[in-house]
Amino acid sequence: MTTPETSSRAGDALSPTEELDATLGGFVSDLKAFTDDIHARLQQQEERMTRIDRKMLSRPALAAAAETETPHRKAFEGYLRAGDDDALRGLELEGKGLTTAVNSDGGYLVDPQTSETVAAVLSSTASLRAVANVVQVNATSFDVLIDHAEAGAGWGNEATAVSETATPALDRIQIPLHELNAMPKASQKLLDDSAFDVETWLAQRIAAKFARAEAAAFVTGDGTDKPRGLMNYETVANASWSWGKIGTVSTGAAGAFAATNPGDALIDLVYSLPAEYRHGASFVMNSRTASEVRKLKDADGRFLWSDGFSVADPARLLGYPTLIAEDMPDIGADKTPIAFGDFGAGYTIAERPDLRVLRDPFSAKPHVLFYATRRVGGGVSDFAAIKLLQFSA
Numbered sequence: 001m002t003t004p005e006t007s008s009r010a011g012d013a014l015s016p017t018e019e020l021d022a023t024l025g026g027f028v029s030d031l032k033a034f035t036d037d038i039h040a041r042l043q044q045q046e047e048r049m050t051r052i053d054r055k056m057l058s059r060p061a062l063a064a065a066a067e068t069e070t071p072h073r074k075a076f077e078g079y080l081r082a083g084d085d086d087a088l089r090g091l092e093l094e095g096k097g098l099t100t101a102v103n104s105d106g107g108y109l110v111d112p113q114t115s116e117t118v119a120a121v122l123s124s125t126a127s128l129r130a131v132a133n134v135v136q137v138n139a140t141s142f143d144v145l146i147d148h149a150e151a152g153a154g155w156g157n158e159a160t161a162v163s164e165t166a167t168p169a170l171d172r173i174q175i176p177l178h179e180l181n182a183m184p185k186a187s188q189k190l191l192d193d194s195a196f197d198v199e200t201w202l203a204q205r206i207a208a209k210f211a212r213a214e215a216a217a218f219v220t221g222d223g224t225d226k227p228r229g230l231m232n233y234e235t236v237a238n239a240s241w242s243w244g245k246i247g248t249v250s251t252g253a254a255g256a257f258a259a260t261n262p263g264d265a266l267i268d269l270v271y272s273l274p275a276e277y278r279h280g281a282s283f284v285m286n287s288r289t290a291s292e293v294r295k296l297k298d299a300d301g302r303f304l305w306s307d308g309f310s311v312a313d314p315a316r317l318l319g320y321p322t323l324i325a326e327d328m329p330d331i332g333a334d335k336t337p338i339a340f341g342d343f344g345a346g347y348t349i350a351e352r353p354d355l356r357v358l359r360d361p362f363s364a365k366p367h368v369l370f371y372a373t374r375r376v377g378g379g380v381s382d383f384a385a386i387k388l389l390q391f392s393a
Contacts, residue, residue, distance in 0.1 A: 126324050127215030128230065131282055131343040133381070135350050137177070142350035144173040144381040171243070175350045177375040178226050182209035185367040202357070206372045218349065218378050219327040227378030230284075230339060230347060231329065235388060238272045243383055247272060248336060248390040255333035255391050263296045263304050269340050269389045270318055277342040277385045282314075282321040284339040286328040293317060293338070336388035346385030351376040 135142060147170055156162055184205040191198060214227075221229035230246075238247035249272050251265040252258035258265065273281060285293065294305040306316045314321040320340070329337045352375040360369040380386065 128218040132347040132349050133344045136353045137350050141174050141176040146171045175377045175379045177377040181373045182206045183371045185369045216327045248388045251391050254393050272387045280342040283317050284323045284325050286326045289337045334392045336390045338389040341386030346382045348381040349378045
């Protein structure tokens with residue numbers, strides 16, 4: 001039986017169930033207040049972003065594009081258009097000068113996009129660059145170490161004394177880097193026109209100049225202030241070949257292919273190359289020579305030349321890819337207009353990765369000159385990897 005006294009004590013304290021209900025009620029209330037606050041903040045942020053988007057859409061297209069450019073691109077364009085180098089120096093002082101830096105002799109490194117454009121055009125040109133070994137260096141020369149003499153070996157057993165064998169020999173080939181330059185010009189009025197893409201124009205002009213100069217030097221360069229070209233090395237009949245010279249195979253007729261079985265000379269050329277180089281080998285010749293080679297047939301009337309299945313797929317001669325390099329010599333008496341070899345092993349192109357541009361608004365007023373320079377070198381790095389077809393009896 002419950003007495004009034006016990007009933008009064010029970011009214012003073014909550015039961016466990018009542019305590020749990022009270023605690024959950026407070027938690028739910030706090031959680032609701034917290035979520036309401038987050039919702040209000042998100043709504044404010046969304047309204048703010050909407051106002052910003054409306055402002056951006058209301059701007060002219062050129063102004064919006066200018067706002068989104070990267071700092072180094074805007075700074076470099078300002079330098080090209082008006083000679084303003086404050087932004088470039090500011091980038092360097094802020095520690096952002098990895099891609100845009102001041103040259104101690106004057107001029108600036110081209111921004112990454114322009115530099116990549118030039119490199120892409122150079123790589124796509126029909127020159128030895130397409131098949132040669134291309135390395136990037138940060139020095140004045142590139143040294144290639146060639147092991148062209150094998151170590152000796154011998155047979156023996158447990159009871160036989162081991163004799164000393166021959167020691168391999170190393171050759172060091174040095175490829176110096178030379179300065180390649182171009183100096184296109186534009187009027188200041190043209191540069192002031194914001195619709196004119198000065199960076200693309202500059203990249204295309206420089207690339208065209210550099211591509212032509214490089215392609216010629218890699219084939220015919222004499223090595224004086226320019227790369228040493230493939231055709232500038234001493235040649236010798238392949239039967240008497242020695243290191244430091246390029247072996248040749250004769251066609252059997254002066255200034256022409258042999259009258260009978262003319263394609264045999266090409267087969268001899270292929271197999272004059274050591275087997276370890278043939279898997280990566282290719283032919284190199286100019287268009288006029290290719291027009292003559294393309295007409296050659298075997299004894300069964302099949303053409304030795306076969307076209308690629310697409311524009312990107314090179315034509316093939318005797319199953320090997322063919323590079324058309326217009327600076328190769330024409331067919332003539334004692335000339336060597338066709339080269340065959342593994343040029344990735346046989347010819348090395350060394351270059352610095354940067355391209356420097358100096359703006360000169362004074363020397364050709366009212367035009368502005370852009371003096372662009374890069375450093376590149378080239379030379380034969382493995383004399384066993386390249387053979388030439390000589391049009392001689």
